[in-house]
Amino acid sequence: MKAKTQEELIYLNMTMKVPYKWRTGETMGEFFRELKENGIIYANQCPTCGRHFCLPKSVCTRDHTKCTERSKWIPVGPKGTLVTYFMAEQSFLLPTTGEMLKIPFAVGIVLLDGAAVILQHQLEETDTEKIKPFMRVEAVIKPKEERKGNIYDIVHFKTIHE
Amino acid sequence: MAGRVGIVAASMTKFEAAKPYQHLMDLVVEVTDKVVEAAGINLKDDVEAVISCSQDHWDGRTISSMPIPDAVCSHLKDESKVAGDGAYAVLYGAMHILSGDNKLVLVVSHCEESITDGTMIENWSIDHIFHRMLGLDYTMGAAMQAKRYMDKYKLTPEQFAKVVVKNKGNARKNQYAQEAMDLTIEQVLKSKMLADPITELQKKPVSDGACAMILANEEVAKKLTPHPVWITGVGNYYEAHNPGDRDLVECAALIKAAQKAYKMAGIGNPAKDIDLVELSEYYAPQELLWTEGLGLCGRGEGGKLIDSGKTQLKGELPVNPSGGLLSGIPVTVAGMTRVAEAVWQLQGIAGEHQVQGARRAIAHGCGGLCGQMHCVLVLEKGGK
Numbered sequence: 220m221k222a223k224t225q226e227e228l229i230y231l232n233m234t235m236k237v238p239y240k241w242r243t244g245e246t247m248g249e250f251f252r253e254l255k256e257n258g259i260i261y262a263n264q265c266p267t268c269g270r271h272f273c274l275p276k277s278v279c280t281r282d283h284t285k286c287t288e289r290s291k292w293i294p295v296g297p298k299g300t301l302v303t304y305f306m307a308e309q310s311f312l313l314p315t316t317g318e319m320l321k322i323p324f325a326v327g328i329v330l331l332d333g334a335a336v337i338l339q340h341q342l343e344e345t346d347t348e349k350i351k352p353f354m355r356v357e358a359v360i361k362p363k364e365e366r367k368g369n370i371y372d373i374v375h376f377k378t379i380h381e
Numbered sequence: 382m383a384g385r386v387g388i389v390a391a392s393m394t395k396f397e398a399a400k401p402y403q404h405l406m407d408l409v410v411e412v413t414d415k416v417v418e419a420a421g422i423n424l425k426d427d428v429e430a431v432i433s434c435s436q437d438h439w440d441g442r443t444i445s446s447m448p449i450p451d452a453v454c455s456h457l458k459d460e461s462k463v464a465g466d467g468a469y470a471v472l473y474g475a476m477h478i479l480s481g482d483n484k485l486v487l488v489v490s491h492c493e494e495s496i497t498d499g500t501m502i503e504n505w506s507i508d509h510i511f512h513r514m515l516g517l518d519y520t521m522g523a524a525m526q527a528k529r530y531m532d533k534y535k536l537t538p539e540q541f542a543k544v545v546v547k548n549k550g551n552a553r554k555n556q557y558a559q560e561a562m563d564l565t566i567e568q569v570l571k572s573k574m575l576a577d578p579i580t581e582l583q584k585k586p587v588s589d590g591a592c593a594m595i596l597a598n599e600e601v602a603k604k605l606t607p608h609p610v611w612i613t614g615v616g617n618y619y620e621a622h623n624p625g626d627r628d629l630v631e632c633a634a635l636i637k638a639a640q641k642a643y644k645m646a647g648i649g650n651p652a653k654d655i656d657l658v659e660l661s662e663y664y665a666p667q668e669l670l671w672t673e674g675l676g677l678c679g680r681g682e683g684g685k686l687i688d689s690g691k692t693q694l695k696g697e698l699p700v701n702p703s704g705g706l707l708s709g710i711p712v713t714v715a716g717m718t719r720v721a722e723a724v725w726q727l728q729g730i731a732g733e734h735q736v737q738g739a740r741r742a743i744a745h746g747c748g749g750l751c752g753q754m755h756c757v758l759v760l761e762k763g764g765k
Binding site (some may be wrong): 233244247276 | 497
């Protein structure tokens with residue numbers, strides 16, 4: 220049989236849309252509640268190794284100890300240090316929103332002051348020349364009336380000069 | 382089998398229609414902590430490998446690597462995942478032990494069916510070129526299978542309804558069961574029609590929960606518990622995905638899986654040699670069909686078997702004394718809970734639905750449209 224070109228083959232186009240309602244649980248739910256209601260970023264603590272987690276964990280990865288003791292939570296940041304980052308120059312359709320991402324955008328790994336586990340979020344700065352490892356950044360929190368209890372209650376991290 | 386694989390302990394969450402206060406990770410933590418306590422081991426030091434079991438479309442993400450390592454403490458350990466029924470996770474865990482690579486393995490499964498629309502997920506698992514757009518889900522498949530069963534072997538809707546009355550009735554004695562109900566055949570048949578002959582009460586309800594167990598090699602299992610349960614036979618077979626490519630009442634994969642497991646365990650007459658069965662009936666007619674496939678009665682005699690009363694909790698051969706999947710168990714977790722229930726029965730700790738003197742049990746897991754794949758495990762206590 221003669222080989223066919225790609226154009227001769229038939230494709231089926233289909234978009235699968237399935238809704239989900241994910242539970243945040245006690246620990247992540249409390250993190251978002253504090254962020255939404257009070258605009259404060261909290262870290263919880265492992266009672267065994269003492270590390271503070273932001274983002275919070277219900278059990279410690281290393282010790283498997285429950286980190287649910289609320290009195291051990293501490294506010295962290297909003298200032299922190301950029302550890303590393305990526306700059307996206309190519310957009311794609313984000314399945315969770317159905318919209319193309321606006322490029323360029325940078326996402327950094329930020330070690331918030333007081334925390335031991337690091338948070339990933341967008342950076343305000345999109346000029347690669349101006350982003351340096353270990354530069355200081357600060358979380359920009361949305362005004363209360365706009366906060367919804369998700370990670371975008373933190374708009375992004377802006378560069379600060381101390 | 383080369384050497385023996387022992388099941389030391391098992392655990393489950395309470396199964397519920399929804400668990401809105403728990404992140405799925407919290408479910409896994411709950412069953413992991415319970416099974417570790419029941420086995421009397423240290424999670425961090427004693428567990429060498431973890432087999433998790435989940436399905437990405439049900440969870441809505443392709444990252445079991447996100448919540449599971451924290452939940453099972455597999456940081457810098459051997460961990461892998463089975464994306465299928467939980468009975469396969471037990472099988473895979475047993476392979477880890479038999480390979481000699483691990484002495485003690487944790488297997489765990491979770492699913493929160495209530496976070497999404499299960500019909501859509503089932504439709505997602507149907508062949509995407511020809512059949513997905515027809516609107517098929519597992520209930521439609523089960524209805525086709527039941528119709529074929531009624532046509533070929535003359536089973537009746539009343540016989541299907543008896544399975545529901547039995548299983549949801551047994552669930553009244555099971556502390557982990559979601560739907561314990563005191564029903565009549567008429568109530569089952571008059572519940573909402575989903576796809577003739579399947580009524581709402583003949584379908585497994587939407588459920589959230591998790592299950593875990595500890596597997597060990599013979600030496601370690603004997604050290605950890607005076608009541609290890611041994612996996613003495615296993616069979617696992619697949620057949621074609623397309624329901625048009627198999628006879629839906631012949632359940633050929635199940636027959637082969639059962640025969641292989643029985644041969645391995647030295648079982649000649651399963652109807653006599655087995656004390657109880659925990660099988661995966663996602664829909665009521667499947668329990669009758671699977672009892673045939675498991676060789677517990679002749680072909681076409683599944684209806685007569687339920688009529689005889691033998692499969693009742695106090696009968697000669699109790700089938701799903703726990704309440705089965707009809708009492709509410711999520712997919713993925715399903716097959717693992719069959720094994721866990723059988724383990725508790727053989728350890729004599731099943732509770733109010735304990736089958737007295739149980740020494741040998743069958744646990745059955747299956748998956749896919751109309752039961753495409755089947756895994757049969759023979760479990761025994763004692764022995765040399």
